[in-house]
Amino acid sequence: MADEEGASPKELIFEACRRNNTSLLEETIADITSSASKGGGNPTELVAQILNTARDGVGNGVLHVAASYGSYEVLDILLDQEGLEIDEIDRMEQDTPLHKAVRYANSLDKSDWAPHGHPVVEILLDAGCDPRIRNKAKLRPFELVDPRNTELRSILQKGEFAMQAGGDVVEEDDDGPTGSASDSD
Incomplete structure (x- = not known):
């Protein structure tokens, strides 16, 4: 993931969020995924866990920071991560x-x-x-x-x-009043 003396994955993610840096975000997520795979963990769960628990010094999460800076492309990538708390x-x-x-x-x-x-x-x-x-x-x-x-x-x-x-929205379908049109006798 990160070098002993380098930035942590969470720090890198926050930097990506502040600067709308999709390359840094994708690279960091790939590093987390790789680390989880090598360690026998679930990569998807580890990425979600890191993203959901990351907080900056004043308690903002990754989506807060990306939204505050208008980092649209980073938001797009983050929102595609399975298990992310929105x-x-x-x-x-x-x-x-x-x-x-x-x-x-x-x-x-x-x-x-x-x-x-x-x-x-x-x-x-x-x-x-x-x-x-x-x-x-x-x-x-x-x-x-x-x-x-x-x-x-x-x-x-x-x-x-x-x-x-919510659930009150009625979806129109083309099946007609009796169900599927593919029913054959």
């Missing part, structure tokens, strides 16, 4: 990664909201992050959005509705 809570504000993504979008110039801020929020929603979770101040991510950013407010409202509807 709604973890940070220690300071009790924010989820989705709260951090909204704060990141708010920090951008208005002209950068749609091209840079919204995709970070959308990738987290697409991965299943729950926009209904409240932080320490009892605020949902929607309530943190700059009021002028109506598009992001709409994105989060749709995310909340989708979560609320």
Whole structure:
């Protein structure tokens, strides 16, 4: 994994999250996987365990850091990791990664909201992050959005509705009223 005097895998992952460095992240995950395989462990479980327990000095997890820095490509890789906890809570504000993504979008110039801020929020929603979770101040991510950013407010409202509807959404199928059309006599 890492040299005795070098950075630990967790430190490398956080660096990748801060800099949107996909090469460093993929290399570190590959090293963790290789180490687990050599040691007879389950590589998928070890990667998930390291990602889920990694915390920076103020209690942010890897998704918090990636979302805070708008590291879209790194988020994409992290969210593909099996067993990753996507709604973890940070220690300071009790924010989820989705709260951090909204704060990141708010920090951008208005002209950068749609091209840079919204995709970070959308990738987290697409991965299943729950926009209904409240932080320490009892605020949902929607309530943190700059009021002028109506598009992001709409994105989060749709995310909340989708979560609320959950199992109530009816999927249309082409089987007709009696079942499969492949039934033959």
